[in-house]
Amino acid sequence: MSRQQSDPTAAEHHELPIAKEALQNTLSHMLPANADDGDLYLEYSSSESLALEEGRVKHVSASTHQGIGARVIKGEATGHAFTDRLEPDALMQAAGSARSIASGCSGINPVHIHASNTAPRLYQAVNPAANIDFSERKSVLEKLDKLARELDPRVRQVFANISSSFSDIHIVRMDGAHMHDARPLVRLNISVVVEENGTRETGSAGGGGRFSLQRLLSGDEPERLVREAVRLATLNLTARQAPAGSMPVVLGPGWPGILLHEAIGHGLEGDFNRKGSSVFADKMGKQVAARGITVVDDGTIAERRGSLTVDDEGTQSHRTVLIEDGILTGYLMDRQNARLMGMRPTGNGRRESYAHPVLPRMTNTFMLAGNDTPDDILASLDRGIYAVNFGGGQVDITSGKFVFTTSEAYYVENGVIQYPVKGATLIGAGHEVLQKVSMIGNDLALDPGVGTCGKGGQSVPVGVGLPTIRIDDLIVGGTEA
Numbered sequence: 221m222s223r224q225q226s227d228p229t230a231a232e233h234h235e236l237p238i239a240k241e242a243l244q245n246t247l248s249h250m251l252p253a254n255a256d257d258g259d260l261y262l263e264y265s266s267s268e269s270l271a272l273e274e275g276r277v278k279h280v281s282a283s284t285h286q287g288i289g290a291r292v293i294k295g296e297a298t299g300h301a302f303t304d305r306l307e308p309d310a311l312m313q314a315a316g317s318a319r320s321i322a323s324g325c326s327g328i329n330p331v332h333i334h335a336s337n338t339a340p341r342l343y344q345a346v347n348p349a350a351n352i353d354f355s356e357r358k359s360v361l362e363k364l365d366k367l368a369r370e371l372d373p374r375v376r377q378v379f380a381n382i383s384s385s386f387s388d389i390h391i392v393r394m395d396g397a398h399m400h401d402a403r404p405l406v407r408l409n410i411s412v413v414v415e416e417n418g419t420r421e422t423g424s425a426g427g428g429g430r431f432s433l434q435r436l437l438s439g440d441e442p443e444r445l446v447r448e449a450v451r452l453a454t455l456n457l458t459a460r461q462a463p464a465g466s467m468p469v470v471l472g473p474g475w476p477g478i479l480l481h482e483a484i485g486h487g488l489e490g491d492f493n494r495k496g497s498s499v500f501a502d503k504m505g506k507q508v509a510a511r512g513i514t515v516v517d518d519g520t521i522a523e524r525r526g527s528l529t530v531d532d533e534g535t536q537s538h539r540t541v542l543i544e545d546g547i548l549t550g551y552l553m554d555r556q557n558a559r560l561m562g563m564r565p566t567g568n569g570r571r572e573s574y575a576h577p578v579l580p581r582m583t584n585t586f587m588l589a590g591n592d593t594p595d596d597i598l599a600s601l602d603r604g605i606y607a608v609n610f611g612g613g614q615v616d617i618t619s620g621k622f623v624f625t626t627s628e629a630y631y632v633e634n635g636v637i638q639y640p641v642k643g644a645t646l647i648g649a650g651h652e653v654l655q656k657v658s659m660i661g662n663d664l665a666l667d668p669g670v671g672t673c674g675k676g677g678q679s680v681p682v683g684v685g686l687p688t689i690r691i692d693d694l695i696v697g698g699t700e701a
Contacts, residue, residue: 427441
């Protein structure tokens with residue numbers, strides 16, 4: 221049966237894109253009786269993007285892809301094969317390859333496909349680009365460009381991008397359980413370049429989530445993002461070089477949670493801990509952070525960028541407490557690592573597409589709020605850095621060491637912001653930083669919906685979050701003479 225016979229923009233699309241009998245036959249031959257796990261992952265995805273540069277929409281793209289991933293798991297071995305042909309013979313070939321990769325398996329396991337209990341949907345199962353054509357999106361981008369230049373005559377360049385995607389997914393597990401998910405995703409990014417006296421600076425802002433483009437582009441959100449991008453760019457024109465040395469650092473709420481994601485979250489993923497390569501391996505039940513710190517990964521928050529109704533193995537999304545009051549209480553688990561470690565899956569088995577293997581990954585990862593006010597936390601700094609926004613960063617999973625570059629930061633003295641700084645990098649180790657948090661704000665915020673996480677050559681959408689926190693001692697790399 222051709223996938224083109226179905227409509228991926230339909231509000232509800234539960235029909236399998238290939239005959240049920242063909243899938244049952246494939247699973248029966250693919251999964252030997254002594255296999256530990258296995259599944260078929262059927263995907264149809266479409267994406268669209270418009271990009272504005274130099275006052276004109278220069279780049280327009282639209283693409284679709286479809287295919288089936290076949291997976292057989294035996295112990296620590298995984299056989300994974302895929303095909304972009306949704307036909308029974310191609311499916312059987314992929315299944316045979318997956319079975320042969322997981323060596324030592326024998327016998328045949330009859331499978332009967334049946335609908336599984338459906339998890340509550342966290343987003344509308346509709347193509348987010350429906351009912352808004354390219355001309356409307358083009359008009360929005362042109363208005364944003366015009367607004368940016370009107371806000372400040374120093375604006376020299378404006379870059380803006382509107383993107384959307386829709387993935388229609390079916391997962392059939394080795395026991396025949398059939399799960400379906402339809403995932404919308406939208407994002408708007410704005411970046412501006414300002415110039416004054418030969419000095420150029422850049423500011424960026426963005427937002428999005430699992431909802432419609434119509435909702436993203438209506439209201440005042442696009443204008444707010446433009447104003448924020450211009451504010452950050454012009455702020456950096458007046459910024460001084462950052463001081464260097466060991467000092468207290470206050471992290472602002474929201475996007476600075478990317479430090480938590482990179483420096484701590486990856487170290488709590490199941491595969492790294494099963495293999496003993498994470499700094500958090502064998503620390504379950506032990507204190508790994510200061511008292512008062514609770515970190516969760518929650519894939520159940522409606523319409524958030526990192527949320528999933530079910531993960532890419534068909535496990536319902538969970539809210540997993542990773543660290544509770546400073547004590548390590550959980551890891552992020554896919555089905556294979558959970559079985560090998562004697563734990564339960566947490567709904568964190570993720571893959572970029574049908575052509576990629578499953579890895580344990582984060583969804584929306586954040587620290588819960590505390591009792592301190594942001595003003596009190598800032599006032600506690602005798603001399604230090606207040607980091608409000610971050611750019612890029614790097615982390616080593618084994619040691620937990622990280623380096624992050626700030627995109628908006630301020631020098632604080634005697635509890636008062638003195639001036640903005642640029643060129644500040646934060647250097648430390650995730651597990652050590654957690655021990656040095658002495659104040660936790662009551663202002664938890666999640667990021668605006670722009671996070672993308674890379675691991676094993678795969679990229680997936682994620683969310684991060686943080687309240688304002690004080691870190692008593694952190695190395696700041698700066699360029700101040």
